Amino acid sequence: MTGMVKKQIANISLVMAIGAVWYWLRAVDERLGDAAILSGWLLLSAYVGLMLLWIRKRIYARRWGRVAGWLALHRRLGWFAAAVFMMHIGWPIEGRFEQVLAMSFLVVTATGILVSIASRTVPRRLLALPTDYRWEQIPALQRQVAQQAHCQAIASASFDEGATLAEFYHTQLLPFFQGSRSWLYVAWPSGSRRRRLVGQLHQLRRYLGPRGKEVEQTLARLVQQKDDLDYHYALQRRLRVAYAAHVALTWALGMMIAAHVVLALRFQGAW
Amino acid sequence: MVPITVQRPDRWDHPLDPHLAASDVKRLLAIRPFSQMDPSRFSAGASLPDILRHDCRLLRLRRGDVVFREGQYGGSAYLVLSGQIAATVLQPPDHGASDQPRGWWGRVWRRWRRRRVGPEKERRRYRRDDPSATDASKRQADGGRAILDPESGIRFGTRFESEERPTQLFLQDIPGVINEEGVAKIGPGELFGELAAVTRSPRDFSAIALRDSWVLEIRWQGLRLLQQDPAFRELLNERYRAQNLAIHLREIRLFRFVPEEQLQQIVAATQLVSYGQLEWYARYRRDAERSPSERIAAEPLIAEEGDYSTGLWIVRSGFARLSWRQGVGHRTLAYVGKGGLFGLEELVHQYVHAPEEPPVPLQHSLRAIGYVDTLWIPKHVVVKHLLPFIRRDELPPPIESPRYRFNAPLLDAPLETGPAAIDPGLLEFLVDHRLNNGQQTMVVDLERCTRCDDCVRACAATHGGAPVFERTGPIYHQWMFPKACMHCEDPVCMIGCPTGAIHRDTRTGLVEINEATCIGCRTCAQSCPYDNIRMVPVHSAAGEPLQDSTTGLPILQASKCDFCQDRGGAPACYDACPHDALVRIDTSDMDSLKNWWHRKVA
Numbered sequence: 040m041t042g043m044v045k046k047q048i049a050n051i052s053l054v055m056a057i058g059a060v061w062y063w064l065r066a067v068d069e070r071l072g073d074a075a076i077l078s079g080w081l082l083l084s085a086y087v088g089l090m091l092l093w094i095r096k097r098i099y100a101r102r103w104g105r106v107a108g109w110l111a112l113h114r115r116l117g118w119f120a121a122a123v124f125m126m127h128i129g130w131p132i133e134g135r136f137e138q139v140l141a142m143s144f145l146v147v148t149a150t151g152i153l154v155s156i157a158s159r160t161v162p163r164r165l166l167a168l169p170t171d172y173r174w175e176q177i178p179a180l181q182r183q184v185a186q187q188a189h190c191q192a193i194a195s196a197s198f199d200e201g202a203t204l205a206e207f208y209h210t211q212l213l214p215f216f217q218g219s220r221s222w223l224y225v226a227w228p229s230g231s232r233r234r235r236l237v238g239q240l241h242q243l244r245r246y247l248g249p250r251g252k253e254v255e256q257t258l259a260r261l262v263q264q265k266d267d268l269d270y271h272y273a274l275q276r277r278l279r280v281a282y283a284a285h286v287a288l289t290w291a292l293g294m295m296i297a298a299h300v301v302l303a304l305r306f307q308g309a310w
Numbered sequence: 311m312v313p314i315t316v317q318r319p320d321r322w323d324h325p326l327d328p329h330l331a332a333s334d335v336k337r338l339l340a341i342r343p344f345s346q347m348d349p350s351r352f353s354a355g356a357s358l359p360d361i362l363r364h365d366c367r368l369l370r371l372r373r374g375d376v377v378f379r380e381g382q383y384g385g386s387a388y389l390v391l392s393g394q395i396a397a398t399v400l401q402p403p404d405h406g407a408s409d410q411p412r413g414w415w416g417r418v419w420r421r422w423r424r425r426r427v428g429p430e431k432e433r434r435r436y437r438r439d440d441p442s443a444t445d446a447s448k449r450q451a452d453g454g455r456a457i458l459d460p461e462s463g464i465r466f467g468t469r470f471e472s473e474e475r476p477t478q479l480f481l482q483d484i485p486g487v488i489n490e491e492g493v494a495k496i497g498p499g500e501l502f503g504e505l506a507a508v509t510r511s512p513r514d515f516s517a518i519a520l521r522d523s524w525v526l527e528i529r530w531q532g533l534r535l536l537q538q539d540p541a542f543r544e545l546l547n548e549r550y551r552a553q554n555l556a557i558h559l560r561e562i563r564l565f566r567f568v569p570e571e572q573l574q575q576i577v578a579a580t581q582l583v584s585y586g587q588l589e590w591y592a593r594y595r596r597d598a599e600r601s602p603s604e605r606i607a608a609e610p611l612i613a614e615e616g617d618y619s620t621g622l623w624i625v626r627s628g629f630a631r632l633s634w635r636q637g638v639g640h641r642t643l644a645y646v647g648k649g650g651l652f653g654l655e656e657l658v659h660q661y662v663h664a665p666e667e668p669p670v671p672l673q674h675s676l677r678a679i680g681y682v683d684t685l686w687i688p689k690h691v692v693v694k695h696l697l698p699f700i701r702r703d704e705l706p707p708p709i710e711s712p713r714y715r716f717n718a719p720l721l722d723a724p725l726e727t728g729p730a731a732i733d734p735g736l737l738e739f740l741v742d743h744r745l746n747n748g749q750q751t752m753v754v755d756l757e758r759c760t761r762c763d764d765c766v767r768a769c770a771a772t773h774g775g776a777p778v779f780e781r782t783g784p785i786y787h788q789w790m791f792p793k794a795c796m797h798c799e800d801p802v803c804m805i806g807c808p809t810g811a812i813h814r815d816t817r818t819g820l821v822e823i824n825e826a827t828c829i830g831c832r833t834c835a836q837s838c839p840y841d842n843i844r845m846v847p848v849h850s851a852a853g854e855p856l857q858d859s860t861t862g863l864p865i866l867q868a869s870k871c872d873f874c875q876d877r878g879g880a881p882a883c884y885d886a887c888p889h890d891a892l893v894r895i896d897t898s899d900m901d902s903l904k905n906w907w908h909r910k911v912a
Contacts, residue, residue: 096888099768099771099886100877101877102877102878102879102880102885105880105884105885105890106764106885106886106887107887107888107889107890109888110888157760158760158889161760162756162757162758162759162760162761162889162891163757165756165761166756166757166788171756171782171790173761173781173782174761174763275761278760278762279762282762
């Protein structure tokens with residue numbers, strides 16, 4: 040069975056499961072039963088099922104199937120939970136606590152979708168770069184590139200053309216090489232600053248001698264390299280932040296779900 | 311934490327046979343071939359008695375005892391001291407298709423069956439460890455009962471020896487399994503099993519005691535030292551020609567219908583030729599900075615395109631590059647591994663398909679990648695003794711439009727090699743980086759990898775907190791080949807190991823390091839051309855670092871990917887990848903590589 044066929048079977052099963060739940064809840068409702076309690080327990084079960092991925096990722100010693108398989112299950116269970124959630128809530132949502140709970144659920148779902156999309160798009164964007172960098176090595180490489188640029192710029196001050204390059208480095212390139220990028224860049228990385236700096240460097244060529252032109256080319260290459268490193272860092276950080284947010288909010292949601300279950304059972308008179 | 315001071319381990323701290331006494335060594339020195347060796351050929355630090363004392367083991371075998379099985383990886387040669395050993399290919403009874411579970415349903419069925427028939431029986435059927443391995447601890451679990459080998463369908467028994475001696479496995483029904491006619495009998499003074507030990511390859515045959523026998527096991531490290539004696543080296547070569555060459559040729563598909571008499575003619579005419587250096591990794595490192603065309607030009611040439619075809623080449627071990635000239639460079643078309651043939655197309659074209667036409671010269675070049683052992687059979691022998699016995703449908707097709715013809719201009723090589731071929735760039739890349747050597751090469755699809763490092767974390771968690779691979783390495787298009795042990799077809803890391811600590815698992819062929827016998831000499835780490843072996847500090851069970859009492863330096867040991875053998879099944883890194891980005895593939899086998907390439911890319 041190919042991967043595509045397996046995916047299609049899983050997707051069809053998901054749609055059928057959602058349809059069956061919808062039909063079941065409607066039948067319970069028509070018989071004047073409490074459909075919200077049923078859908079609530081289903082949601083709680085789905086939440087526990089979703090947390091299994093987190094547990095599986097921490098079990099290394101024994102074989103419990105591939106994490107890739109668990110992730111595929113997690114994604115479909117997430118869609119199932121979202122569908123049951125829509126059946127579970129009434130509209131408008133009454134009660135401040137329930138509103139916050141519903142909002143939390145939506146945010147967790149949204150971050151999950153974001154992580155899912157990012158995990159598909161980020162690798163392709165990283166692959167477009169000429170070099171692959173390891174996350175933990177990026178700060179050291181950034182420092183190394185900045186150091187190289189600094190040495191080149193300082194050395195160029197002794198050339199015939201004087202301090203042209205050194206001055207440009209001091210005013211334009213130093214903040215780029217030694218500073219960190221803004222949160223806006225981390226959220227939406229773009230190459231506009233690199234293009235601007237490389238363009239300005241090229242404009243200086245008319246004032247430079249042969250040795251100065253060599254340094255200008257080296258600096259342009261270092262600008263490109265620093266931008267690649269920043270881009271790598273931003274994309275990887277974005278994915279990591281989205282994942283961390285998804286996990287942290289899932290735990291917060293879990294606590295709120297626990298409180299909601301207690302409240303619902305109390306109101307129902309179960310306790 | 312306060313370090314513990316210990317004495318640095320030495321090469322012969324763990325002799326192969328701790329029970330081997332000085333009197334045994336004295337007796338061994340009096341018999342052939344040791345009695346004929348020149349003691350002055352050996353260094354003072356590793357004298358002949360030292361080698362016998364530390365790298366040899368006396369095995370007492372009873373009738374039916376299995377010394378080793380065909381297909382197992384072996385690191386030892388054996389010398390028969392008394393009795394008789396049968397060298398044979400075990401003929402398994404026909405028991406239908408393989409019992410290995412296939413696919414998801416297969417695994418479910420197996421689980422259900424295990425519940426029905428009991429885990430003990432089921433485990434024996436599917437365990438990864440071979441019941442015939444010589445590890446006593448593994449076999450103790452079977453409680454001395456009869457074992458049905460799932461692969462061959464042959465029934466073995468276990469025979470327990472004393473606590474210190476390994477348990478012997480014996481064949482329960484010798485006449486039923488061994489056909490006397492197809493058996494080579496090995497008697498006192500004869501050596502066997504040395505070829506697999508020297509070439510680090512699987513055994514070609516099974517060895518079973520036909521009578522109660524005494525056998526001397528010589529591990530590979532000792533065998534290598536013994537080869538310092540020229541007479542012993544010559545003896546090994548002669549033995550290969552006399553006994554193993556015929557078996558070796560018979561294993562090649564095209565030779566299977568050649569009558570015995572004709573085969574002996576071929577054996578007599580075959581030349582054993584080696585190209586390159588056994589320790590090729592040193593040159594590989596040195597040449598890393600050179601351009602690809604310079605590197606290819608520097609590779610030892612086995613046969614060159616455009617030359618007159620003089621015979622048939624068979625790769626005995628190692629890898630060779632099949633290439634042709636493209637522009638001013640050379641283009642890799644494939645790599646040829648053990649058992650691969652070269653030059654057959656031209657001979658078949660000349661003598662079978664177009665006997666009335668003038669001969670065609672060689673259409674491709676063959677160059678040694680590192681070190682290659684070849685067999686060369688002269689053309690007239692091939693034509694007379696081999697070609698008549700190859701089935702017509704197994705012959706290579708005629709060469710439709712030869713690029714090279716005698717007295718004709720050279721045709722340009724086409725860039726397009728057809729949809730069935732692997733990307734030529736990938737082939738060049740694999741050979742340039744010597745990744746063609748890997749049997750379990752780790753490949754990461756960077757189009758899927760989110761760089762989450764879950765694989766590295768899983769590896770660290772299963773190896774005491776320190777990962778044994780690095781998620782970095784050469785990249786071809788979207789494929790990264792990280793620095794993880796590839797469990798090579800030809801593991802050059804094993805060549806220099808003085809204690810045999812780095813060895814192949816007899817059953818799986820995976821390259822392992824025995825922590826108990828690794829003395830931290832760094833030889834394997836320095837010889838691995840891929841830098842996939844690292845030296846790591848050794849700690850006591852309580853976590854204290856160990857340091858050398860003489861130098862005060864930390865005690866180191868070699869560490870590398872062990873394929874998570876203790877965990878069972880797939881390695882942790884593969885299981886942990888959430889995005890299906892990490893795979894292990896056999897890049898040493900062109901067919902396996904083609905399958906993977908067409909599944910992923912085409």
